[in-house]
Amino acid sequence: MWDSRIGGPDCPAALSFMYLLALYGYHALMRYKLRFLWNATKGHRLAPWRSPYLLWRIETYTGVKMKQIGFVEFWEFIWRERRELWGFLKWTGEMERWVNPKPKNS
Secondary structure, eight states: OOOTTTOSTTSHHHHHHHHHHHHHHHHHHHHHHHHHHHHHTTTOTTOGGGOHHHHHHHHHHHOOOGGGOOHHHHHHHHHHTHHHHHHHHHHHHHHHHHHSOOOOOO
16 A cells, blocks of 8 residues: 555654645545535625524424524534534535536546
8 A cells, every 4th residue: 555655654744635635635525515505605604593494404404493402502402413414514515516517527
């Protein structure tokens, strides 16, 4: 796996190369996640706990009525379900790429 010209995993060049690959992959996936969050909080970007769409999603996930979800309840839910939410955002990115594939060069 390691290129002998770069050295081993302790070589600074190898570490910076791995860092760049991880960073690029992170940013490529993050774009889709941020797009979903941007669209889901339309009109309430500075106060996402007021977004009717996000409140509706939380209501359908937990059963707690939208009217009962405030600032504290919103952030408690986000913290408690952070792994599942991260998986959901990853899934939305996969669906976005599947629905809108990059055009192939002819």
